[in-house]
Amino acid sequence: MVRITLPDGSVREYENAVSSMDVARSISEGLARNVLSAKVNDEIWDLNRIITSDASVKLFTWDNTEGKATFWHSSAHLMAEAIEQLFPGTKFGIGPDIENGFYYDMDFGANSITEADLETIEKKMLELARTDQSLIRREVSKAEAIEHFTKKGDQYKLELINELEDGSISFYESGTFTDLCRGPHLPDTSKIKAVKLLSIAGAYWRGDEKRPMMTRIYGITFPKQKELEEYLVKLEEAKKRDHRKLGKELEIFMFSQRVGSGLPIWLPKGAALRERLEQFLKKKQKEYGYQQVITPHIGNVELYKTSGHFQKYGKDSFQPIKTPIEGEEFMLKPMNCPHHCEIYAHKPRSYKDLPLRFAEFGTVYRYEQSGELHGLTRVRSFTQDDAHLFCRPDQLKKEFIGVIEIVLYIFKTLGFNDYTAQISLRDPNNKEKYIGSVENWEKAESAIIEATQEKGMETVIEIGEAAFYGPKLDFMVRDAIGRKWQLGTIQVDYNLPERFDLEYIGSDNQRYRPVMIHRAPFGSMERFVAVLLEHSAGKLPLWLIPDQAIVLPISEKYEEYAKKVVDLLDQSEVRCLLDNRSEKIGKKIRDAELKRIPYMLIVGEKEEEQGMVSVRRQGEGDLGQQTIDQFAEFIRSEIKKEIN
RNA sequence: GCCGAUGUAACUCAGUUGGUAGAGUAGCGGUUUUGUAAACCGCCUGUCGGGGGUUCGAGUCCCUUCAUCGGCUCCA
Numbered sequence: 262m263v264r265i266t267l268p269d270g271s272v273r274e275y276e277n278a279v280s281s282m283d284v285a286r287s288i289s290e291g292l293a294r295n296v297l298s299a300k301v302n303d304e305i306w307d308l309n310r311i312i313t314s315d316a317s318v319k320l321f322t323w324d325n326t327e328g329k330a331t332f333w334h335s336s337a338h339l340m341a342e343a344i345e346q347l348f349p350g351t352k353f354g355i356g357p358d359i360e361n362g363f364y365y366d367m368d369f370g371a372n373s374i375t376e377a378d379l380e381t382i383e384k385k386m387l388e389l390a391r392t393d394q395s396l397i398r399r400e401v402s403k404a405e406a407i408e409h410f411t412k413k414g415d416q417y418k419l420e421l422i423n424e425l426e427d428g429s430i431s432f433y434e435s436g437t438f439t440d441l442c443r444g445p446h447l448p449d450t451s452k453i454k455a456v457k458l459l460s461i462a463g464a465y466w467r468g469d470e471k472r473p474m475m476t477r478i479y480g481i482t483f484p485k486q487k488e489l490e491e492y493l494v495k496l497e498e499a500k501k502r503d504h505r506k507l508g509k510e511l512e513i514f515m516f517s518q519r520v521g522s523g524l525p526i527w528l529p530k531g532a533a534l535r536e537r538l539e540q541f542l543k544k545k546q547k548e549y550g551y552q553q554v555i556t557p558h559i560g561n562v563e564l565y566k567t568s569g570h571f572q573k574y575g576k577d578s579f580q581p582i583k584t585p586i587e588g589e590e591f592m593l594k595p596m597n598c599p600h601h602c603e604i605y606a607h608k609p610r611s612y613k614d615l616p617l618r619f620a621e622f623g624t625v626y627r628y629e630q631s632g633e634l635h636g637l638t639r640v641r642s643f644t645q646d647d648a649h650l651f652c653r654p655d656q657l658k659k660e661f662i663g664v665i666e667i668v669l670y671i672f673k674t675l676g677f678n679d680y681t682a683q684i685s686l687r688d689p690n691n692k693e694k695y696i697g698s699v700e701n702w703e704k705a706e707s708a709i710i711e712a713t714q715e716k717g718m719e720t721v722i723e724i725g726e727a728a729f730y731g732p733k734l735d736f737m738v739r740d741a742i743g744r745k746w747q748l749g750t751i752q753v754d755y756n757l758p759e760r761f762d763l764e765y766i767g768s769d770n771q772r773y774r775p776v777m778i779h780r781a782p783f784g785s786m787e788r789f790v791a792v793l794l795e796h797s798a799g800k801l802p803l804w805l806i807p808d809q810a811i812v813l814p815i816s817e818k819y820e821e822y823a824k825k826v827v828d829l830l831d832q833s834e835v836r837c838l839l840d841n842r843s844e845k846i847g848k849k850i851r852d853a854e855l856k857r858i859p860y861m862l863i864v865g866e867k868e869e870e871q872g873m874v875s876v877r878r879q880g881e882g883d884l885g886q887q888t889i890d891q892f893a894e895f896i897r898s899e900i901k902k903e904i905n
Numbered sequence: 906g907c908c909g910a911u912g913u914a915a916c917u918c919a920g921u922u923g924g925u926a927g928a929g930u931a932g933c934g935g936u937u938u939u940g941u942a943a944a945c946c947g948c949c950u951g952u953c954g955g956g957g958g959u960u961c962g963a964g965u966c967c968c969u970u971c972a973u974c975g976g977c978u979c980c981a
């Protein structure tokens with residue numbers, strides 16, 4: 262007798278050992294048709310793996326991420342089988358499922374693969390899938406596993422096997438392909454109906470740049486052709502929201518090969534947009550007791566030797582600038598913290614002065630690797646909305662909460678609901694990597710965790726992701742095509758106060774070391790604007806958007822009145838353009854719609870006579886007539902709704 | 906930095922097996938004076954990313970370099 266507990270708490274009894282597939286079948290035929298894998302107790306299993314004792318079972322279909330994962334993992338095997346048949350001698354690394362699809366890292370040896378081969382592989386995969394190959398799990402001994410891959414000459418698999426415990430090794434066989442794999446897998450390949458191999462890329466073996474580079478093929482599969490088509494359409498749609506495309510269309514920023522790669526140039530509309538974001542944050546920071554400071558774009562090399570950054574990053578930075586004085590060297594500043602430490606240090610500080618909060622929109626320069634540059638999200642010169650808080654250890658948590666509040670305020674105002682808050686802590690197995698006392702680290706880590714809990718935040722904890730100088734809390738947001746970028750960051754630092762010998766005098770007249778918090782709610786202006794553009798698909802909130810309205814005279818006869826409307830709105834601080842081309846109104850509307858200008862103000866004979874404008878909302882249509890004052894007031898009230 | 910791909914007018918793109926570049930949009934000029942998503946006619950635009958080579962001849966082939974794109978690594 263085997264008792265199976267289902268997620269709803271119900272218990273089913275079976276006379277003999279059963280598989281999850283049997284369980285599914287006993288519930289309904291439809292479920293049996295759709296089920297892909299199952300969680301048996303705490304492990305995800307193949308559907309036909311036999312359950313011999315009482316267990317809890319959760320069945321996964323295409324609607325579960327676990328079900329998709331199994332589907333894609335098996336698809337990776339299918340691709341490997343197809344490739345092994347088409348390119349005999351290929352050696353295989355690892356081939357996992359990922360968030361959207363799967364990949365396999367392979368060493369093609371003397372063969373080289375181009376994108377033209379992908380279609381051939383896709384066809385082969387579908388051909389193999391249609392033969393309904395079973396994926397058969399087999400437990401093997403380590404010796405047997407080693408023998409198999411030694412014979413095959415696959416050093417990558419051998420390396421993986423050597424790290425595994427004997428008795429925990431399994432193979433999966435499907436058709437002609439045998440792979441070292443923990444599983445789970447689909448029972449067979451018949452459900453894989455649509456295949457798209459998306460790209461070829463290089464990837465270092467085991468993520469180590471000193472080891473060989475393998476060829477990685479990314480792909481995705483679906484149980485229905487239609488779902489694949491929908492997915493591809495979605496990808497195309499996402500590309501339209503790419504900030505690099507929008508930034509060009511909306512004239513926010515540009516790059517110039519002559520200025521240099523990774524050095525963004527902010528165009529007038531972009532500069533004004535950035536200015537508005539800065540004012541928005543400055544205002545909030547003032548409420549929270551921040552003081553603005555301004556520091557130079559360069560600093561003496563000695564400054565960065567004191568901070569330790571020169572030793573750690575000097576080689577990979579823009580190289581020091583020489584002066585006419587022999588031996589004197591300056592660096593473009595790669596961060597603002599050392600400068601701010603000097604501000605702290607320039608006079609004695611009392612415990613009563615703390616916390617001190619120095620803020621600066623500080624432009625920094627980092628020589629990012631050439632292959633890393635990416636639109637506005639990864640650049641070589643960028644402006645951090647930086648601030649450094651210096652506080653007493655007992656003030657740390659409160660200050661941390663204050664920063665969280667600012668970040669959450671910004672995210673809420675700008676509609677970033679879909680973010681991940683990631684807490685990065687030490688790697689407990691590698692404690693010597695970190696600077697600062699164990700006691701301080703523990704204090705800081707628990708301060709972060711408690712602060713996020715008090716704010717009721719959902720967080721993800723990443724062990725070993727902390728910076729060497731302190732734990733941190735990062736806010737990650739996805740871009741149009743799902744890549745994750747770090748925006749806001751809050752980091753505790755025990756290192757710099759030490760290196761700069763920062764002190765304050767306590768109430769007992771003793772000297773103490775302040776704690777430092779680095780924080781940047783936007784992260785950088787560049788990256789923030791990039792993500793903002795992608796999230797809004799270029800339809801920025803009214804308070805931020807470069808052009809809020811455009812006046813469209815019906816014909817040249819009304820140009821004078823149109824100019825008057827623009828002037829009046831300008832006085833009411835509505836950002837307004839004029840389209841006085843000799844074009845028909847339909848054309849002017851079309852162009853304004855395509856430029857995503859939120860309000861179109863059409864003026865002709867009627868409007869001029871009555872001192873009104875006909876308002877049309879972008880993407881929505883005619884809103885009727887208003888007086889100019891009414892419209893200005895309307896804009897003001899709309900903006901008030903957006904920021905409060 | 907590494908693997909792979911791409912680079913043609915301001916923008917989006919076409920350019921056959923090598924025979925000294927083309928479309929649409931934008932821009933400019935003219936006609937039209939327009940009522941809620943594209944009026945008509947005409948004109949202009951290029952070191953075919955840069956450099957080198959092969960060839961009688963290169964946008965097309967080869968080498969090199971720069972930039973961009975997709976990943977990897979990195980990210981103070």
